[in-house]
Amino acid sequence: MVSFFKILRLYVLYDWFSSISSTGEGVWIGANTVILPGVTIGSNVAIGANSVVTKDIPSNTVYGGVPAKFIKNK
Template sequence: MITGTDWHTDDLRTGPDAPVTIKKGAWLGVNVTVLKGVTIGENTLVAAGSVVIRSLPANVVAGGVPAKVLKRIDTWHPEGKEAPVGL
């Protein structure tokens, strides 16, 4: 489920509107929170329950509160032919 909070009509916002961008092949686990203005890079995996407050680069595994890069993925084959290195 994807939701946002900038749709309301009051003027109590905590900053300007900003998009969330999720690039091709990225996976977000259950209950991940991504703050506005953040980009999730291609083929990046975000662990369940993480809170992403800064953009994440491509080809990484990230997790935590706040989310941080846990490891880099050297090889990625989303077709399932080969598992990511290091996982």
């Protein structure tokens, strides 16, 4: 039997991850990267491992760090 709290937890996780929108193709996200809700990631973007993405990322760029900062254009 599934408890109410498990259903609530799944709903909260779905709501959390459904607010992330990755527009376009060719997005690379490194291991252990945290992307906060409401952040939009452009096309052809690379995000380094262990980064924390707090703001929108434009297309054709490389970001990394805590918080994720611009590194270079592709």
